[in-house]
Amino acid sequence: MRTHWDTDAQANAFTRGLFDGLPEKYDLLAEVLSFGQNRRWRHAMVDAALRLSPDAHRVLDVATGTAGVALAWSRRTPADVIGVDLTEEMVRVGRDRVARHNAEGQIRLVVGRAEQLPFPDASFDALTFTYLLRYVTDPAATLRELARVVRPGGAIASLEFAVPSKPVWHIAWRGYTRAVLPAAGFATGGREWAQVGRFLGPSITEHYQRHPVEQTVAHWREAGIEDVGVRTMSLGGGVVMWGRKARSAQGAPDATAAPEAAATLAAEPESNGA
Structure with missing residues (x-):
């Protein structure tokens, strides 16, 4: 199965095809695919954004899926939240979840592409993507587009799967992603989730071969995001990143900013999944 594409149209078509049949069981399977850590990781990402933008009034969550992160925002802050996802079926199920949580007055979900967001420059106080x-x-181009819609000084935070660096955990992770995930996906979600299980491990490995974490950090900075921090989660199975949209075109730090927030997060040790 291919894990990268030559054009945005190919990537978008693959993503829609992969996820169109999954929304009803997406949240259950997300926990399986993340070793049961998906919720913890999401909370860590929102925590990072809130430390940088504690008074955010308008938040954008990109690749919102079935609105899990958007709902996490709504439980932590009174901000208005817009969730964007490429897949219409994900958005449909997400709207149902939002309604069940009585959050329709706070959360709005729309279909859209991360590579070309349907919002003006500097529209949001904070942004997350998962x-x-x-x-x-x-x-790199997608990060520039994400940064475009955030106001200067606003927080940007992300959550991604990662590849453990320590040999013993890397071996265990490789066995889990190559053998257990496809079987677990089939058992809990049928053929569609078995396909996701087969895709996930090679996709993660090949992504970091092409785009190591250090290069991704450089892309964040090139997109005008400063104070970039990285935190590995669950023995290296996930990675949370965060930063602040530069307050000037040159990315110079603002004297009124609160760098101690990023420093506090950066000082946290790697999580052991507890």
Whole structure:
């Protein structure tokens, strides 16, 4: 199965095909695919964004899926939240979840592409995105587009799967992603999730071969995001990144900013999944 594409149209078509049949069981399977850590990782990402933008009034969640992160925002803050996802079926199920949580007055979900967001410049006080960069052809260009819609000084945070670096955990992770995930996906979600299980491990491995974490951090900075921090999660199975949209065109730090927030997060040790 292919894990990267030559054009945005190819990447978008693949992503829609992969996820169109999955929304009803997406949240259950997301926990399986993340070793049961998906909810913890999402909370860590929202925490990082809130430390940088505690008074955010308008938030964008990109690749929102069935609105899990959007709902996490709504539980933590009174901000208005817009969730964007490429897949119409994901958005449909997400709207049902939002309604069940009585959050329709706070959350709005729309169909859209991360590579070309349907919003003006500097529209949002904070932005999060989840499991996105493996599904775009040009991560650097996508990061520039994400940063475009955030106001200067606003927080940007992300969550992605990762590859453990320590040999013992890397071996265990490789066995899990190559053998257990396809079987677990089939058992809990049928043929569609078995396909996702087969795709996920090679997709993650090949993404970091093409785009190591250090290069991704450089792309964040090139997109005008400063104070970039990285936190590995669950023995290296996930990675949360965060930063602040530069307050000037040159990306110079603002004297009124609160760098201690990023420093506090950066100082946290790697999580052991507890």
